[in-house]
Amino acid sequence: MQERLQHPRFGEIAVSRTRRSRRISLSVRPSGEIRLSFPPHVSLGRAVAFMESKAEWIEAVRRKFASRPQPTPLSREDIERLRAEAKAVLPQRVAELAARFGLEYGKVTVRAARTKWGSCTGRNDISLSLYLMTLPEHLRDYVIIHELCHTVHHDHSPRFHALVDRLTDGREKLLARELRNHSIL
Secondary structure: OEEEEEEOOOEEEEEEEOOOOOOOEEEEOOOOOEEEEEOOOOOHHHHHHHHHHOHHHHHHHHHHHHHOOOOOOOOHHHHHHHHHHHHHHHHHHHHHHHHHHOOOOOOEEEEOOOOOOEEEOOOOOEEEEHHHHHOOHHHHHHHHHHHHHOOOOOOOOHHHHHHHHHHOOOOHHHHHHHHOOOOOO
16 A cells, blocks of 8 residues: 655655565656655664665665656647557567567556556566557567566566576666666656
């Protein structure tokens, strides 16, 4: 469950205590929003203390995002065009890549997700953001391959990353770094 916390230095923080978390996790969105998630056995005070220990990193990331040109907000028509294009292209591309690599998945859904490019459920259903259509094709494929690899390893373990790296011809780290230069609109 996500809550909001007002912090004296960083403003409003999105706080999430979730059973899926195995450790305290901190992220900064391109908008500058800070997200803090942690497992149930960790106190809110300890999670906030962890965040505060990363204050210099938070400010550096916020400065980096602030220095980037901000994308122009899309109109409703643009979003609907992207949605139609994504529904026509992405499920077919998932099928092609899954067949090429011998991977099986459940269903594919396309959503207007703004926080993740894609996700994979425990039932191997894949959800993709319609905003993938704003990426170059090789990065779309990277995201799809990443999610397909979650049908084999439902985590971000070394085995998972080794599989992604093998299926991207040894370019996982390069592609991940390139993807970080893009933000969901």
